[in-house]
Amino acid sequence: MLYLIYGTDTKKARSKARGLLDSLISKKPDSVVLRLSSENINKGVLEEGIQGRGLFSEKYVVFLDTISDGENFDELVIDKAKEFALSENIFILLEAGLTKKIVSKFEKHVDKMLEFSLPKVKKEEFNIFSLTDAFGARDRKKLWVLLQKALRAGSSSEEIHGILFWQIKNILLVKGGGTPTSLGLNPFVLKKAQGFAQKFSDKEAHDTSKDLIHLYHRARRGEATM
CATH class of the missing domain: 1.20.272.10 (Zinc Finger, Delta Prime; domain 3)
Structure with a gap:
């Protein structure tokens, strides 16, 4: 299962992602939570999140926190979107601004996608x-x-x-x-x-x-x- 929460309003997006994570943990308090960022993510821990099970729990909850800040976002996240979605474990992907092209790559795989964008600032008009x-x-x-x-x-x-x-x-x-x-x-x-x-x-x-x-x-x- 895959949730994608993103947008330029990073404060609201992060608040929503944390709220979702807390809600999932409260429903399944024995879940194993993996919190991954661009600094500690790697293929091995992702495979564990996709296929693994906790010793005494049914599911992992994998929180992917702004992985696009680092390198290999395509390889580690975008290319794995289908596997995240098909996994029995739960993946929450939190990102800031994503291009339409990147979002389109997730659309057919995510179970739920939420966007939080800041209002566009109207360009100041000026008579030169x-x-x-x-x-x-x-x-x-x-x-x-x-x-x-x-x-x-x-x-x-x-x-x-x-x-x-x-x-x-x-x-x-x-x-x-x-x-x-x-x-x-x-x-x-x-x-x-x-x-x-x-x-x-x-x-x-x-x-x-x-x-x-x-x-x-x-x-x-x-x-x-x-």
């Missing part, structure tokens, strides 16, 4: 263009906070660098003069850039652009991180 507003307004405190949010949301440093360079380039275009048509900017983007351009002197805008370009090339050469 909010960085350009703080950058253009020269609000360093807000920009720093938004940078941390962007990184937590999964934005890459290259993506962040690119969007900031895009904004300073728009500011330089506005400062260079020209008609809205000749600048080739979206009306909304143009209006924003015109407002931000007032926050930078010509020198500051050019220096900021140069700094971003230099940072990019230094990062490419491995001399800096973005």
